[in-house]
Amino acid sequence: MKSSRALLLLLLFVAVAFGAWKFFSSRGPGAADHLTVYYTKLDGTTLGRWPVSLRTQQSGESDIEHLHNMVLYAAVQAVAGPPSDVSAIRFPPGTHVLGVNVHGSTATVDLSKDVTSQGGGSFGETGEFKGLVYTVTGVPTIQAVQVTIEGSTVATLPGGHLELDTPLRRSDF
Amino acid sequence: MLLAAASARASTATYLFDGRPLALTHVSHAAGAAAVGINDPGLRSLVRSLGAVITWHPGERYVLITTGAAQVISFSVGDRGYDVGPLSATAEFAPYLVGSEVYLPLADLLRSLSLAPRSDGNATVLQREITSIDVRGSAQQAILVARGAGSLSPRVASESGDTIVYAFDGFGSTLEGSRPVDAGGVRSMQVRVTGSVRNPRTLVTLTLQPGTRHDPPRSNDGDFEVAFGGGGSAPPLLAGGASAPVAAAPVATMTPVAEPTPPFASASPPDGTNASAAPAGTTIATVGGVSVQNGSDGATVTIPVVGNAQFAWHRLRAPDNRFWIDVQNAHLADGPLDQPEPDPLISVRVRQIDPQTVRVALSVAGSKNISVSPSATGIAISVGTQEVADGPHFGSGSVGTLVSSNEPQALVTPVPPDEYGQNDAGATWKFGPHSTYVPTRPKLIVIDPGHGGGDVGTTRNGVTEASLTLDMAKRLQAILVARGWQVQLTRETDVDVKRTTQSAQEAISDGYRSTDAQDLQARDDIANNAGARLFVSIHVNSFINSGPSGTTTYFSKPDDVPLAQAVQHDLAATLGTKDDGTIKSKLYVTLHANMPAVLVETAFLSNPDDYAKLNSADWRQRVAESIADGIDQYAKQYPVPSANQ
Numbered sequence: 001m002k003s004s005r006a007l008l009l010l011l012l013f014v015a016v017a018f019g020a021w022k023f024f025s026s027r028g029p030g031a032a033d034h035l036t037v038y039y040t041k042l043d044g045t046t047l048g049r050w051p052v053s054l055r056t057q058q059s060g061e062s063d064i065e066h067l068h069n070m071v072l073y074a075a076v077q078a079v080a081g082p083p084s085d086v087s088a089i090r091f092p093p094g095t096h097v098l099g100v101n102v103h104g105s106t107a108t109v110d111l112s113k114d115v116t117s118q119g120g121g122s123f124g125e126t127g128e129f130k131g132l133v134y135t136v137t138g139v140p141t142i143q144a145v146q147v148t149i150e151g152s153t154v155a156t157l158p159g160g161h162l163e164l165d166t167p168l169r170r171s172d173f
Numbered sequence: 174m175l176l177a178a179a180s181a182r183a184s185t186a187t188y189l190f191d192g193r194p195l196a197l198t199h200v201s202h203a204a205g206a207a208a209v210g211i212n213d214p215g216l217r218s219l220v221r222s223l224g225a226v227i228t229w230h231p232g233e234r235y236v237l238i239t240t241g242a243a244q245v246i247s248f249s250v251g252d253r254g255y256d257v258g259p260l261s262a263t264a265e266f267a268p269y270l271v272g273s274e275v276y277l278p279l280a281d282l283l284r285s286l287s288l289a290p291r292s293d294g295n296a297t298v299l300q301r302e303i304t305s306i307d308v309r310g311s312a313q314q315a316i317l318v319a320r321g322a323g324s325l326s327p328r329v330a331s332e333s334g335d336t337i338v339y340a341f342d343g344f345g346s347t348l349e350g351s352r353p354v355d356a357g358g359v360r361s362m363q364v365r366v367t368g369s370v371r372n373p374r375t376l377v378t379l380t381l382q383p384g385t386r387h388d389p390p391r392s393n394d395g396d397f398e399v400a401f402g403g404g405g406s407a408p409p410l411l412a413g414g415a416s417a418p419v420a421a422a423p424v425a426t427m428t429p430v431a432e433p434t435p436p437f438a439s440a441s442p443p444d445g446t447n448a449s450a451a452p453a454g455t456t457i458a459t460v461g462g463v464s465v466q467n468g469s470d471g472a473t474v475t476i477p478v479v480g481n482a483q484f485a486w487h488r489l490r491a492p493d494n495r496f497w498i499d500v501q502n503a504h505l506a507d508g509p510l511d512q513p514e515p516d517p518l519i520s521v522r523v524r525q526i527d528p529q530t531v532r533v534a535l536s537v538a539g540s541k542n543i544s545v546s547p548s549a550t551g552i553a554i555s556v557g558t559q560e561v562a563d564g565p566h567f568g569s570g571s572v573g574t575l576v577s578s579n580e581p582q583a584l585v586t587p588v589p590p591d592e593y594g595q596n597d598a599g600a601t602w603k604f605g606p607h608s609t610y611v612p613t614r615p616k617l618i619v620i621d622p623g624h625g626g627g628d629v630g631t632t633r634n635g636v637t638e639a640s641l642t643l644d645m646a647k648r649l650q651a652i653l654v655a656r657g658w659q660v661q662l663t664r665e666t667d668v669d670v671k672r673t674t675q676s677a678q679e680a681i682s683d684g685y686r687s688t689d690a691q692d693l694q695a696r697d698d699i700a701n702n703a704g705a706r707l708f709v710s711i712h713v714n715s716f717i718n719s720g721p722s723g724t725t726t727y728f729s730k731p732d733d734v735p736l737a738q739a740v741q742h743d744l745a746a747t748l749g750t751k752d753d754g755t756i757k758s759k760l761y762v763t764l765h766a767n768m769p770a771v772l773v774e775t776a777f778l779s780n781p782d783d784y785a786k787l788n789s790a791d792w793r794q795r796v797a798e799s800i801a802d803g804i805d806q807y808a809k810q811y812p813v814p815s816a817n818q
Contacts, residue, residue: 053256053569055254061234076247083259117717120630120632123715161772162760173758
């Protein structure tokens with residue numbers, strides 16, 4: 001009697017554990033159907049935000065693939081900025097995302113060299129990268145953003161101010 | 174990865190674009206629908222000529238196209254849903270893979286790029302389209318904004334006392350018609366398309382009141398903008414910011430008078446559904462009897478909807494307080510509505526903006542809180558009386574038997590200060606400096622004139638940042654020395670600092686570090702090696718347009734905060750500039766200085782008013798005096814322990 005009760009309890013435990021595993025694994029890294037894109041307002045510091053729709057994880061799309069896709073989507077949206085009728089600090093015209101990579105909790109965002117055509121002040125650099133970092137680190141599990149330009153790590157932009165050769169975090173702004 | 178549709182035999186389709194043949198060679202006609210491969214050289218060329226960029230790599234799900242107007246078009250492999258900026262749409266069929274190339278629904282792609290295929294004899298012309306023309310404004314000012322395929326730069330075709338005609342050569346449009354405006358001296362607007370299919374021309378004629386003046390047209394992220402206002406010799410109507418600062422509602426919006434862009438003739442796309450403007454398997458919903466109820470807590474706009482429909486709402490930030498909601502796949506049963514409303518609304522407009530979309534547009538008296546509640550029978554929009562900071566600018570959902578919304582609660586909420594209030598240096602380290610730094614020379618302050626040598630910094634009309642910062646640094650040096658401080662400048666002339674120090678080369682061990690970083694590190698080395706008490710870097714700000722202005726003190730470390738606050742405290746008030754406060758940023762020179770360090774961006778060379786100030790020696794002297802006062806105030810408040818004096 002005791003052994004059958006123990007077996008029943010064991011089966012119950014296994015069933016609950018399996019159910020919990022299925023529930024959490026099926027959520028994947030991004031169950032949200034929208035992503036918040038941040039931009040820095042023209043006061044140079046406060047953030048605006050707007051949601052963009054995001055496709056939920058497809059069957060056959062692994063968690064790693066889905067994470068990569070979300071990071072790419074977030075980075076491209078952040079670099080494009082909000083609709084043109086919204087006042088925002090924007091990346092220099094032509095700046096676009098060449099690709100992304102994810103290693104652990106750090107996302108590498110490779111930008112086109114157009115980003116080096118800055119106006120020349122701390123204002124633009126800080127505002128642009130702050131929006132990018134807040135947006136990309138809004139993707140679940142991403143904590144930091146390493147910026148590269150045309151595939152290369154740079155210490156700063158030419159004549160620039162912001163240190164870019166180590167990953168940027170929200171706490172940097 | 175993802176889905177792999179049945180492969181299709183590639184074929185070639187030839188179009189005319191901007192007067193030249195354009196061959197698409199990676200065209201699939203699987204199941205009768207036209208699809209184009211993402212690696213098609215013709216497509217790449219087309220996209221490039223529109224100033225757009227495609228981001229996609231094999232294995233990735235999203236095909237993202239950033240347009241010249243900084244709008245993202247996002248297709249997703251295996252998903253019919255796609256987005257054009259904030260708008261969601263349903264494609265004829267889902268993008269699919271053939272080998273390692275993704276194929277996109279051609280008609281939807283062209284439409285999202287504001288291109289319209291038009292027949293001309295045996296040829297198909299891909300015509301650039303102007304997709305929106307809007308006049309925003311008030312009685313005093315009006316701004317004409319146009320958007321279309323690529324960057325818009327029309328010419329003034331004619332200008333007389335009471336009319337001005339802008340010609341958009343090479344552009345067609347479905348926005349033909351006339352609208353009254355009555356704002357900013359603009360009486361009315363007429364849009365007319367002339368020319369041929371191969372050489373279209375859209376003419377926008379504005380009828381003006383006598384004495385109405387206008388700024389030169391300008392491009393704002395590819396959009397065409399021109400501002401109008403009353404007569405006289407007032408300053409420019411637009412300050413040069415990123416967006417038009419006109420606090421008023423839309424006064425005239427041109428909307429399509431015909432089917433926007435006819436879809437390509439196609440039997441059925443690969444997923445077997447019929448290609449049509451409306452999503453397959455759905456019937457068109459009906460909108461009718463829109464009403465407004467006013468109460469003490471605001472107004473509620475009720476939009477009855479019979480049937481199932483998707484909706485998308487948009488909101489423009491203050492001061493342009495517009496809100497509109499588009500009910501898609503819907504027909505307006507009543508006639509259009511345009512009526513004034515009491516506070517918190519200004520007006521409500523209802524109309525059929527295209528054969529599939531009903532738009533309800535609200536002009537709101539201020540940044541009121543707004544919420545959208547979909548239900549089985551329609552949509553309720555509640556506009557409260559409370560002013561709110563900022564929030565989402567768009568959302569979407571569905572109404573009918575399947576109700577959903579991505580923002581079911583209040584759509585606009587005050588911004589939480591802990592997450593967004595970045596101007597909160599004091600809050601972050603409110604108990605003062607955590608400094609363990611002990612200066613070996615407590616009377617020494619290192620002043621860093623930004624840039625110099627091969628890096629002149631920002632420039633305007635021959636005035637360089639490097640020369641301005643050196644001037645202000647020397648003035649600050651003189652004042653501080655007179656007050657008993659020891660001062661060392663990182664450079665005394667117009668030179669690269671890295672050439673003046675040996676330690677910089679030694680400190681830079683990473684091979685990839687740029688010469689710019691070597692220069693910045695050399696500046697820090699001077700202060701670090703000397704054991705200075707404080708490091709103050711002086712700069713001049715700049716931006717890609719002339720809008721931003723003001724004075725900011727940047728910092729990076731907890732140690733920097735009290736110094737930044739002390740320096741910034743009276744700086745802007747003394748200088749007569751806009752007070753942009755203290756801002757935290759990962760700036761190289763402040764981060765790598767061992768001691769409390771700040772970077773003062775004194776003013777914007779790119780802003781006309783600030784530029785005039787920077788050119789004044791008296792003003793630069795006041796910069797130096799005010800920074801010196803801040804340093805003295807800091808030193809008084811945070812004295813170095815007596816053992817180190």
